[in-house]
Amino acid sequence: MASNPLVTLHRVAKTFGHFHALRDVSLVIEPGELVCLVGPSGCGKSTLLRIIAGLTAATHGEVRYRGERLRGVNPHTAIVFQTFALFPWLTVLENVEVALAARRVEKARREARAQELVDLVGLSGFESAYPRELSGGMRQKVGFARALAVEPELLCLDEPFSALDVLSAEALRGELLELWLARSMPTQAILMVTHNIEEAVELADRIVVMAKDPGRVLAEIAVPLRHPRSRKDTAFQALVDRVYAAVTGRTGSESEVQGPAPGTGGALRRLPAAHLDALGGLVEKIAAENGRADLPRLAQLVGPDFTALAPLLEAAERLGLARVETGDIILTPLGHEYAEASIPVRKEIIAGRLLRVPLIRWIYEILQQDDNQRVDRDYFLERLLPEFGEEADSQLDVAIGWGRFADLFAYDQDSHELYLEAG
């Protein structure tokens, strides 16, 4: 690897008044690297990005860019935000030209260069459209084109796909990766904030896991997989497990926690009969108690019936949002992230977790393999009977409820079929 890093942070801290947003963060970004930052909401990911871009000054520590102390805005970086921040009164082409004007590119060259960038991100034909006429994915492409207009050496992306629907996010992710791997842009490194662990493993060369209170680096995990990466590969899954283990503070391996898959001979772990809608409320209550709640007290808060709480606690543990320890329940960093996330982000977090649960993954894969992506409930039931006996029906109901919550699959009450919604 090159010996001349682009970015070197040494023991960086950032305080806002008495609040420690970042403490003792050291990080190096080398040319050629795509680095992802993951961690719970509020752990300082955006602050770190802003410090590297020179938009915010560190309170302590050293920030160097190509070996030089960074002072003021870093002219070699550009940031793409989650929300697109386009000028609504300008066309696609004009939105990109603005960035070129800011870089003092001559007027005569601006239009041609803007056109090249619009073509590069796949928006040819939409030059004169206004942002309101575009889909979210297309607007974000304009955001990318505008960032690339700056010809940044370091492209900083702050959750660039999280405001998009699943399919647009997937398409745009693929396009970004293609541009990056083909070196079609002058960018030398990418630093991306994401809450989506699968996305991080798909894109990154290295994943930096952060924790909060105070914001700090918990672990750095290298991703030595070749592109294109398949989410189904064992090595891919193993890395996802490692990152989840770091964010959920787990010591046991994911397969120890989740048990074997149906039909593999081992005893299948049953799912706790919890409604995941109720999980949000539980996690919020624990977060309101600073992330650690006394179980008897929590039981009182939730209601008189502890039997209703038990499956919820088990679900929170199985999904890596919390762990039970000596009469307390403690949120993991992922649990903290969940507590503060919007509903779509919550669904995405749960979808990522559910694909680690063998019973759900098994259902999901059978549906994916089916030509119509629709399979009769009885097909699953028959195969679950030997595993769960008379509990098979209710286990399938729980699995369907969980899959529906995360939009992984749905259930047609009339035809009694499970199906994949996205097709």
Ligand SMILES: Nc1ncnc2c1ncn2[C@@H]1O[C@H](COP(=O)(O)OP(=O)(O)OP(=O)(O)O)[C@@H](O)[C@H]1O
């Ligand atoms: N200008 C500011 N003044 C005061 N506090 C701030 C300021 N900017 C950020 N913070 C606080 O610093 C902490 C870290 O914020 P930051 O936005 O970097 O976190 P994050 O990990 O990016 O979170 P998210 O995933 O929700 O975007 C938060 O608690 C936030 O409230």
